[in-house]
Amino acid sequence: xxxxxxxxxxxxxxxxxFTLGEIPGILWTPASASASLPLILLGHSAAGLQTMYPRLxxxxxxxxxxxxxxxxIELPGSGERPRSAAVDQARADLHRALQAGEPVTDDxxxxxxxxxxxxxxxxxxxxxxxxxxxxxxxxxxGYSGGVISIGTRLAVVEPRISAAVLFAGSFVPRAIFExxxxxxxxxxxxxxxxxxxxxxxxxxxxxxxxxxxEKTLHANMGGHTGVPxxxxxxxxxxxxxxPK
Amino acid sequence: xxxxxxxxxxxxxxxxxFTLGEIPGILWTPASASASLPLILLGHSAAGLQTMYPRLxxxxxxxxxxxxxxxxIELPGSGERPRSAAVDQARADLHRALQAGEPVTDDxxxxxxxxxxxxxxxxxxxxxxxxxxxxxxxxxxGYSGGVISIGTRLAVVEPRISAAVLFAGSFVPRAIFExxxxxxxxxxxxxxxxxxxxxxxxxxxxxxxxxxxEKTLHANMGGHTGVPxxxxxxxxxxxxxxPK
Numbered sequence: 001x002x003x004x005x006x007x008x009x010x011x012x013x014x015x016x017x018f019t020l021g022e023i024p025g026i027l028w029t030p031a032s033a034s035a036s037l038p039l040i041l042l043g044h045s046a047a048g049l050q051t052m053y054p055r056l057x058x059x060x061x062x063x064x065x066x067x068x069x070x071x072x073i074e075l076p077g078s079g080e081r082p083r084s085a086a087v088d089q090a091r092a093d094l095h096r097a098l099q100a101g102e103p104v105t106d107d108x109x110x111x112x113x114x115x116x117x118x119x120x121x122x123x124x125x126x127x128x129x130x131x132x133x134x135x136x137x138x139x140x141x142g143y144s145g146g147v148i149s150i151g152t153r154l155a156v157v158e159p160r161i162s163a164a165v166l167f168a169g170s171f172v173p174r175a176i177f178e179x180x181x182x183x184x185x186x187x188x189x190x191x192x193x194x195x196x197x198x199x200x201x202x203x204x205x206x207x208x209x210x211x212x213x214e215k216t217l218h219a220n221m222g223g224h225t226g227v228p229x230x231x232x233x234x235x236x237x238x239x240x241x242x243p244k
Numbered sequence: 245x246x247x248x249x250x251x252x253x254x255x256x257x258x259x260x261x262f263t264l265g266e267i268p269g270i271l272w273t274p275a276s277a278s279a280s281l282p283l284i285l286l287g288h289s290a291a292g293l294q295t296m297y298p299r300l301x302x303x304x305x306x307x308x309x310x311x312x313x314x315x316x317i318e319l320p321g322s323g324e325r326p327r328s329a330a331v332d333q334a335r336a337d338l339h340r341a342l343q344a345g346e347p348v349t350d351d352x353x354x355x356x357x358x359x360x361x362x363x364x365x366x367x368x369x370x371x372x373x374x375x376x377x378x379x380x381x382x383x384x385x386g387y388s389g390g391v392i393s394i395g396t397r398l399a400v401v402e403p404r405i406s407a408a409v410l411f412a413g414s415f416v417p418r419a420i421f422e423x424x425x426x427x428x429x430x431x432x433x434x435x436x437x438x439x440x441x442x443x444x445x446x447x448x449x450x451x452x453x454x455x456x457x458e459k460t461l462h463a464n465m466g467g468h469t470g471v472p473x474x475x476x477x478x479x480x481x482x483x484x485x486x487p488k
Contacts (some may be wrong), residue, residue: 193452193461204448207463208437216475217437219451219461230485231460234478241474 001130013064015057020127022081024049025073028060029136036138037069039131040239041124041161043146045170046091046116048078059144062236069137073127075147076119087115094171098197109171113149117176121153128160142239145190148206149176155183163242164188165235168203169195169224180209187215188238190231195224245374257308259301264371266325268293269317272304273380280382281313283375284483285368285405287390289414290335290360292322303388306480313381317371319391320363331359338415342441353415357393361420365397372404386483389434392450393420399427407486408432409479412447413439413468424453431459432482434475439468 005017008031016027026049029037040063044052049072060070077083090111097104124143131137143151144165151166156179168191187210191203207217216238220231249261252275260271270293273281284307288296293316304314321327334355341348368387375381387395388409395410400423412435431454435447451461460482464475 213465215465216472217461217463219463221457221459228460230481237474 001127001133009057009061013061015060020073020123020130023073023123023127024079024081025071025127026056026060027131028057028064028070030064030067030069035135037067037136038140038142039069039071039137040142040144041128042070042072042144043151043167044072044075045147046075046078049074050079059232062232063239066236066240068142068239069131071127071131073123076116076123084115087112104171104199106174110173110175113147113171113173114175116147117149117153117173120147120150121157124150124154125158128158132160140242142242144235144239148172152176152180152183152206152210155185155187161185163239165190165238167227168206169198171197171199172202172206177206177209180206181211183210183212185212186238186242187212188235189215189217190227190235191217191219192224192226193219193221197224245378253301253305257305259304264317264367264374267317267367267371268323268325269315269371270300270304271375272301272308272314274308274311279379281311281380282384282386283313283315283381284386284388285372286314286316286388287395287411288316288319289391290319290322293318294323303476306476307483310480310484312386312483313375315371315375317367320360320367328359331356348415348443350418354417354419357391357415357417358419360391361393361397364391364394365401368394368398369402372402376404384486386486388479388483392416396420396424396427396450396454399429399431405429407483409434409482411471412450413442415441415443416446416450421450421453424450425455427454427456429456430482430486431456432479433459433461434471434479435461435463436468436470437463437465441468 001018001020003016003018007015012031014029014031018025042056042059063070074081093108140162141160142163143154143161145167147170148166148168149172151164155164163186165188189207220228245262245264247260247262251259256275258273258275262269286300286303300316307314318325337352384406385404386407387398387405389411391414392410392412393416395408399408407430409432433451464472
């Protein structure tokens with residue numbers, strides 16, 4: 001983990017860009033850093049870190065104000081990272097199906113999401129290794145938002161993640177439903193009821209499939225990017241209810 | 245409106261029992277009463293005021309601490325009020341169908357719920373008349389919980405109610421779905437995902453049917469009476485977000 005830039009925001013937040021091998025990332029901590037902060041990993045969409053930056057920063061500011069460190073890394077195929085022709089083809093097929101009003105087939109969803117999950121999950125785990133090795137970060141670790149299939153797999157395979165806020169805002173491969181049944185950590189799931197690029201029934205079925213005894217679904221009106229501010233705050237209160 | 249008893253709880257809450265004609269009710273206000281308090285009407289199930297009292301009191305205490313008056317009245321056919329043989333028969337038919345694992349027919353739901361809604365809604369409106377005539381209560385008025393069909397009809401016909409927390413915990417007649425489309429006030433709907441006496445898909449369809457632009461669904465694990473404390477607090481924050 002190599003820091004490439006550093007700036008203080010409003011004298012309250014220290015923002016540091018880093019690279020982890022070829023993967024860019026950002027770490028936010030309180031400007032007056034104490035030791036052993038709990039950590040929230042901020043997931044995001046394949047739109048890329050730079051495009052998502054304003055929304056990530058808003059979430060990071062809130063997390064830091066509540067006494068957490070927050071961090072995010074670029075997804076495979078996003079930003080400046082090498083693209084996958086096969087995944088790009090699947091994304092084009094998805095958009096074509098949605099625009100034509102045709103059903104989104106399992107095949108398209110599998111080709112779009114599974115390679116992303118397979119590559120991204122070990123990268124988030126490597127980032128977690130590097131972050132937890134730092135003296136200012138101690139854990140526990142929460143995961144919040146982003147591609148829900150990545151959050152689901154992470155919740156299953158990564159025992160250091162103790163709670164997750166998941167955003168039901170993308171199509172989910174059948175194989176991930178099976179993994180969802182193995183999730184046991186507390187979950188807080190956000191759903192935009194009229195998400196234009198998502199299947200509402202699939203999201204409800206996925207919520208039902210999660211094996212966690214404590215899971216909450218918060219559904220709000222509006223499209224993919226219309227999550228109300230109060231819904232984000234409820235997600236933060238969910239982390240606050242779980243032991244730091 | 246005739247007060248029949250009065251007691252102070254913890255020096256912070258004034259609890260007054262009242263009758264409105266033949267209907268018993270309870271009003272909770274801050275012990276040091278200011279003028280023109282906003283009001284939350286506390287709905288509840290047909291189990292009756294006395295049975296529901298501990299849970300109503302907990303909700304009332306929270307409302308009073310947040311600067312509201314809170315009030316509730318007995319439902320038709322509950323507590324000491326005259327029972328309806330036809331509604332009792334419908335309730336017996338419902339329990340028989342549930343125990344036999346048979347489908348709950350529209351006929352049973354209509355016979356159980358519609359007479360209750362028809363009688364209870366004007367009673368809540370009469371209670372509202374009497375409560376808003378008191379100097380310590382000024383409005384606006386929120387409605388919270390109880391039989392969701394009653395809350396739905398009230399939200400349509402009673403313009404003095406400006407926001408509602410609804411509990412999707414009872415079967416809903418088809419006719420009420422049509423009324424739900426006419427609801428326009430902000431809604432916060434609670435659903436217990438594994439409610440034993442409720443149909444989850446019906447609850448999701450009802451949430452979808454509400455005409456309100458601002459509506460939120462909070463689903464939690466567990467049965468009918470298992471609403472987590474944090475879910476109740478989120479309902480209170482919903483009222484706090486709407487102008488007092």
